[in-house]
Amino acid sequence: MRSAEETSRLTEAMMSAALDAGLVMRSAEDETLDGRTVRLDGRQRLNFGSCGYLGLELDSRLRTAACEAVMRYGTQFSSSRAYLEAPLYPVLEQLLGEVFGGHVLVTPSTTLGHQTALPVLVGGNDAVVFDAQVHHSVQAVAPYLHAQGTTVEFVAHSDISQLERAIERLGRAHRRVWYLADGVYSMFGDLAPLPALTALLDRHEQLHLYMDDSHGVGWCGRHGHGPTLDLLAGHERVVVAASLNKSFAAAGAAIVLPSARLKSRLRMLGGPAIFSGPIQPPLLGVAVASAEIHLSPELAERQATLRERIELCTRLMRESGLPLANAAVSPIRHVTIGRPADAQKVAERLLYEGVYTNLATFPAVPARLAGIRTTITVHHRLSDISELVRALDRHVPAEFRSAPQAVGSCV
Template identity: 45%
Template sequence: MYHFSVAETHGVVHLAAEDQRLDGRIVTVGGREMVNFSSCGYTGLEMHQGLKDAVAEAVQRYGTQFSTTRAFLSAPQYAEAEAALTTLFGRPAAISASTTMGNLSAIPTLVGPGDAMILDAQVHRSVRMAARLTEAPIRTVPHNSLEVLERRVRELSAEYDRVWFMADGLYSMFGDFSPVGELGDLAERYEKLWLYFDDAHSISWTGRNGRGHVLDRLSPAALEKTVVVGSLNKAFGIAGGVMTFPTDELRHQVFSLGLPMIFSGPVPPPMLAGIVASARLHLSGEVAERQQRVVDRIRFFNREAVGYGLPLLNESESPIRYVVTGRDIESTATLVRRLQESGYFVNAASYPAVPAKRSGLRATITVHQTQDDILGLVQAIAKWLAGGAGQGR
């Protein structure tokens, strides 16, 4: 609570946009217009006219909501939307109200009493929440440590029916990727090892037709023992989450027995129409040009950040960029406030979202930003960063 209290005092959390109309690039807070470097809409599809038209037309046809749990009755476009996602991701898919609800549906349903779980130390908080709802033992391994993971898999395989390893495909704070290929190799070598990925942040902006980091890199054999949950609320441009499974049987199991699928509200019809439109857009190949624009902007940010001596946590080619400021939330919040005053809206990251020693600022790259926007942010960080990251090259 202390960290949030400090951030709140500095005016960098729990803020509200004041814009009467959004364009994806600018956000207004406290009367100040800023370039938005906090959006997870990396591809900018939330502003795509085709998606907006589909949503608007569905409002007229179906109304604003269809307030019946799917255990009894699904809204008209659910079947079409899930069929489109099944085609897009190349495996059985089910829509959840959000990625978090997808994790809370899938993990307690799939993990049996004879199973064990291994969690990456940086896996998303919603995966941890869902894991605690099971009766299975939980082990944690250091972030992306394949050596420790393999040792734990060997140990647990001797005692349990299945061993689930749970990780993010793209980690939401530090912006680094899971070693998906190596994890797939492990799954092929160890019969009892199953993989579970929260790949919310890589859907749409990367992978063939936007299927994301994980599904683009696993072998067919590894995919037979892998569940991937993603987000339709980020780069996909709409709302909701998507759960993908190796078999129709597992999909039906989670759809029928996952508690949020039974007891929580459904995705509204206008958003279902948007999901259909976005899936068609991805399958058409149109999204490839947006993917390249995202990658070009990421590479530009990385080059300039290195040139200005910014302490990047990593130089991965992901749209989540993390600048380390140290253990002091006070100085991190002050830096973020100064960046806001300079016209750049970024996020302060501190414990418990990240380890206490890795406080920093998190900036996200989208197609809405220009090179001048990105260069201006880098220069502003270099100017204001406590300890002096340099004033220029």
């Protein structure tokens, strides 16, 4: 295992190389955005780097909602929610309760949501098991938990056998065992092994799940539940964090809880819930408008449009023999190259040809699994998907080709 200093040096070296190549820390040059393309170095490029999967960020209803909220409530409501909240907060939490099928606490961001929820939910007599690839914002809570006496361990990514052994071992000395994982993983696009986790919940009463499903909500499931809540909504030992960015096209996060009592505890005791600033009125208005769309029949149409693009991309990539990290039905496609330097060369060539993608390298992915991360949205035309795959086919060397592995799909 690398030391913190070694990890820092490696991260800086890889980011510096990507920065010099013009692949990270860029600014879009567009005067207006269309969701489909982005202007870089004076040229329009197809944009395969957006997580606005449903394309709602440019919807006229959300824009109007932002303007109306500003006119009614001002540009900001400068008060901690511990004292006083803007009028749209209870409206939003009620709507999100209908969307997600639970008791919802809205937080200013997903990261602050984790910091609000986990130190309150998890006790000093509990044990926490992190999936090795759970999002960094979840892993960042580990020091808080360790400081309060919680036992903290990691298991290999989505390794159910190793997880069950950990539950059985830790359960002998701890009141509860929490497993922290993503519903849809942000870099490789694979889904958590949800049916197997459901079976573990049935076998082990001490097991509790805390799932960050930020990349799953919206585009997947009834009302945009996401894959985790489609299976486990209302389960008394499951808590889900859902981003209100990405598919929702707003700001903040929803912590979906199984009871009103837990929601009240988090709001009273969670540090960021007391001390952090709120989501401001314009984006509260946007979130309310987005939630209303999620509760309407229109959502299924948007989901079907996106799914058509996902399935086309996956089929074309497999036909081309591109080394997909997995073939799960999710809008994130990761083409695994291997060495960071080789992945960077491919990303540079794609950008030169007019296709903007994300270079996936350490620390976002293991150093040996660097690659090209692409994200698909409803803004893309079917012809854009074909152009992306043709460009990848030209520039991913034959030596890196391998058969993809299917690991799951949206319920």
